[in-house]
Amino acid sequence: MSFPATAVRTGLAAARATGLNKVYGEGETRVVALDNVSVTFPQGEFTAIMGPSGSGKSTLMHCMAGLDTVSSGSTTIGDTELVGLKDKQLTQLRRDHIGFIFQAFNLLPTLTALENITLPMDIAGRKADQAWLDRVVDTVGLSGRLGHRPSQLSGGQQQRVACARALAGKPDIIFADEPTGNLDSRSGAEILSFLRNSVRELGQTVVMVTHDPVAASYADRVVFLADGRIVDELHAPTADTVLDRMRRFDAKGRTS
Ligand SMILES: Nc1ncnc2c1ncn2[C@@H]1O[C@H](COP(=O)(O)OP(=O)(O)OP(=O)(O)O)[C@@H](O)[C@H]1O
Numbered sequence: 001m002s003f004p005a006t007a008v009r010t011g012l013a014a015a016r017a018t019g020l021n022k023v024y025g026e027g028e029t030r031v032v033a034l035d036n037v038s039v040t041f042p043q044g045e046f047t048a049i050m051g052p053s054g055s056g057k058s059t060l061m062h063c064m065a066g067l068d069t070v071s072s073g074s075t076t077i078g079d080t081e082l083v084g085l086k087d088k089q090l091t092q093l094r095r096d097h098i099g100f101i102f103q104a105f106n107l108l109p110t111l112t113a114l115e116n117i118t119l120p121m122d123i124a125g126r127k128a129d130q131a132w133l134d135r136v137v138d139t140v141g142l143s144g145r146l147g148h149r150p151s152q153l154s155g156g157q158q159q160r161v162a163c164a165r166a167l168a169g170k171p172d173i174i175f176a177d178e179p180t181g182n183l184d185s186r187s188g189a190e191i192l193s194f195l196r197n198s199v200r201e202l203g204q205t206v207v208m209v210t211h212d213p214v215a216a217s218y219a220d221r222v223v224f225l226a227d228g229r230i231v232d233e234l235h236a237p238t239a240d241t242v243l244d245r246m247r248r249f250d251a252k253g254r255t256s
Pocket residue numbers: 024025031032033051052053054055056057058059060
């Protein structure tokens with residue numbers, strides 16, 4: 001799986017959080033899920049978010065993708081500040097500027113692979129850029145299976161459909177939540193290579209939450225969260241350097 005074109009990194013931020021706080025509940029049930037988080041996801045980069053269970057990875061992703069509200073602070077997609085947007089504006093922003101890939105594929109069972117891929121654009125009333133769509137479909141290696149329904153595809157193929165769906169609308173950023181969590185290691189490696197190629201060769205920006213050091217090693221940078229804070233980051237990671245860094249945190253995320 002590879003893309004023919006070569007993209008250029010711009011150094012601009014595809015998404016940025018500044019002093020982000022997220023508190024759930026009140027009194028005894030109060031949980032500080034994000035504690036003054038500031039992070040930038042540069043355009044054309046593949047970032048992995050790692051950290052112990054409950055460290056705030058999903059919360060960070062959901063707040064930055066406009067799927068959840070923040071308690072205080074700022075978060076932007078491109079030049080657009082999300083805080084203060086109305087629900088309708090948030091829906092539009094997500095639809096037009098963000099691609100999503102989830103652990104559970106989230107395909108509609110009654111639609112074909114191709115219909116699933118173009119669904120977000122169909123809902124938005126946008127016409128697909130056919131040349132682009134052909135390239136995306138070709139790249140994910142689904143050309144012969146576009147008429148199949150999800151139940152007729154393997155898990156890896158279903159996740160490729162989800163990847164193609166995320167890429168088809170040329171979003172500013174793709175958020176992937178444990179995209180290989182339900183896949184065997186070979187299918188997982190294919191999806192991760194695909195995501196990495198979409199960044200390196202198409203200039204796509206990808207942010208991926210993962211528990212897996214091997215998955216994280218496909219990224220350009222790994223950001224480590226613990227107790228709702230960013231505690232470390234690693235550039236040009238390998239599975240070994242990620243594992244080594246993870247071992248330095250105890251269960252509470254403090255460096256030992
Ligand atoms: N809707 C919610 N209501 C109350 N507390 C929540 C809610 N969502 C998350 N939390 C709490 O916020 C904290 C961060 O949760 P989050 O799901 O972001 O962690 P995570 O790092 O993604 O965990 P995991 O790796 O287990 O998915 C946890 O203490 C969690 O219990």
